[in-house]
Amino acid sequence: MSTLFRNRDYLRLFTAQVSGLFGTGLTTVALGLLAYELAGGAAAAVLGTALTIKMVVYVTVAPIVGAYAHRFPRRAFLTALHLVRGAIVLALPFVDQIWQIYVLIAVLQTASAAYTPTYQVIIPDILPDERDYTRALSATQLAATMETLLSPMLAAAALTVMSFHWLFVGTAIGFGVSAALVLATRIPNATAAPEGSFRERITVGVRIFAATPRLRGLLGLNLVVAAAGSVIMVNTVNYVRDTLGGTQSGVAMLLAANGFGTMIIALALPRVLDRVGARPVMLTGAATLILGLVSGIALSAAAAGDWRWAAAIAVWAIIGSGTAAILTPTGQVLRRSSQPADRPALFAAQFSLSHLAWLLTYPIAGWLTTAAGFTATWVTLAVLAAAGFTVAVRMWPRKDPEEITHLHEVGTIAPTRLGDAVRVDERFFRHTHAYVIDTDHPRWPQPNRLLATAA
Structure with a gap:
């Protein structure tokens, strides 16, 4: 990876991503604690609703951005989006009503839905070499993993001396640093404009998904990731506080375990991908996520005991490792499946379609947990994950030549x-x-x- 970071433009853009990710990680911890402060035992339902709003925004906004991304100067666009997100996060410490969370989340995630596909499609333009791009994908996943691992640790340390409301300030600082780094980066604007009407441009990514066998398989894998990830994103706070009897630091510890599992796999993947390709790695990741869900079901139905902490850490780490095995190669699969002019639309389509799966699983993880408990919820999510795995195996052919x-x-x-x-x-x-x-x-x-x- 040392050669990869010799590219100064990539290094600045990558550092901006890391800074923004760490800010987002602090918000993840703080938002869960804010929901618990306002709603108590119903925090899972509040988080489920907030994250459902996030997914609705992602599904609807990203395709529009993909259709018009070639018209914007990319550096100015990414900088403005960082600043908007920082401003919104600064307002979250002043929230005292649940509906205010929902409004601010909608605005915040609109900016995120515009930012992420634009950032993803810039990387292949900065790194045209396939090997460099493969390692950049691993670095991107590693950055997300380090955020998942270290942000909860930083949050846990900070929470010993300050209120969780100050974590939102840390998020805003992260976005501000990201904006400054993007401004210092040479980012090429789009060189090829997609053809066709607005309707055709907004649907071209979905049409490529529908017609490409490996991408139809990716749709199934998106469902597996969402089913397992919803347990982490929605249920961790209530599981630690209400079942394990833990504290705010306990929430951060389980989230860190999930991040540690992701980091280990992300570090190992570049050489594995070069040797065996994306399909076996991603299907193995899906099987690992199903194993994690089944283990979680057994844990939720087990009798009380101190041993459950160690078991929960293992389950959260297993889910993290399976998630990395699927998400890290995804950009490689998308790049392989599109022409440069169609790439923004395809990345935007993946962004929307993957979050459409989260739009299904977030409400289940939030509302069903409140109504029926963890065991029934995790059984339901495990069934959805198994269905997604079946779709992936059947749709993505074993022989898939370029x-x-x-x-x-x-x-x-x-x-x-x-x-x-x-x-x-x-x-x-x-x-x-x-x-x-x-x-x-x-x-x-x-x-x-x-x-x-x-x-």
């Missing part, structure tokens, strides 16, 4: 785009290249009928 030989019918594509294609008869050209869904290839070629476009 280059595919296919046919183009004469007259359906401009001759200048056929390159080294070979005329096989009066009707067809035969062509072999890295295959992605685009205007020239609107359908995936079938194994028994290698025809990409038909009249």
Whole structure:
């Protein structure tokens, strides 16, 4: 990774991401404690509602940003979004009503929904080399992991000497540092504008997902991540405070265990991905998440005892490791499945579609826990995770070559785009290249009928 960080623009952008992530991590801890202060035993329902609002915003805003991202100067856009998020977070310490949480979360996450896909699509432009990009994906996941690991530790230390309300101030500082670093970075603006009307641009990412087998499998994996992640994001506070009888520091400790599991896997993945590819790694991660959920179910139904702390730490760490195995290679899969002009729309589609899964699982984790308890909730989430895993295995073919030989019918594509294609008869050209869904290839070629476009 040392060669990766010699790229000064990437280093600044990466550092800005880390700063913003640590601010977000402090907000995660503080928001859970704020919900518990205002709602007590109903904190899970409050968090579930707040996170559901977040997912609705993510699902609706990201595709619009993907359609128009090429029109904005990227550096100014990212800087402004950091500043907006910092301002909103500064208002959270003054909240004294639950509805105020919901309003501020909606505004905060609108800015985040615009920021994340824009940031993700910049990285391949700064790092065009595939090996550098693969390591950048691992570094990105590692940064998110270190935030998950260290932010709760920092929060736990801070909470011994101050109120959790001050954690929001730390978040705002993190966003301010991120904005300054982005301003100091040379970020290329989009060089290729997507074709078509607004409706076509806003749906192109979803159309690529629907037509690409490996991306249909990714949809199933998104559900697995959301099902397991909802336990961490929504249920940790109530599980520690009400079941384990822990304190604020106990909440931070379990979140840190989840981050530690993620970090270990993120550090090991670059070489593994180079050797075996994304599919086996991501499916193994999905199986690990299901194992974590099943272990959580057994833990929730077990008798009381001090041993449950150690068991909970292990379960939270298992879920963290499975999450890293799926999320780290995701950018690589998206890059492989799109042309540069379609990449912003595809990253935005993944952002929305993955959060659509969270939109399903967050309310279950919040509201069902309040009504029926942890065991019933985690059983439900485990069933959803198993369904997602089944979809991934069935939709993502075991043999998934990058280059595919296919046919183009004469007259359906401009001759200048056929390159080294070979005329096989009066009707067809035969062509072999890295295959992605685009205007020239609107359908995936079938194994028994290698025809990409038909009249």
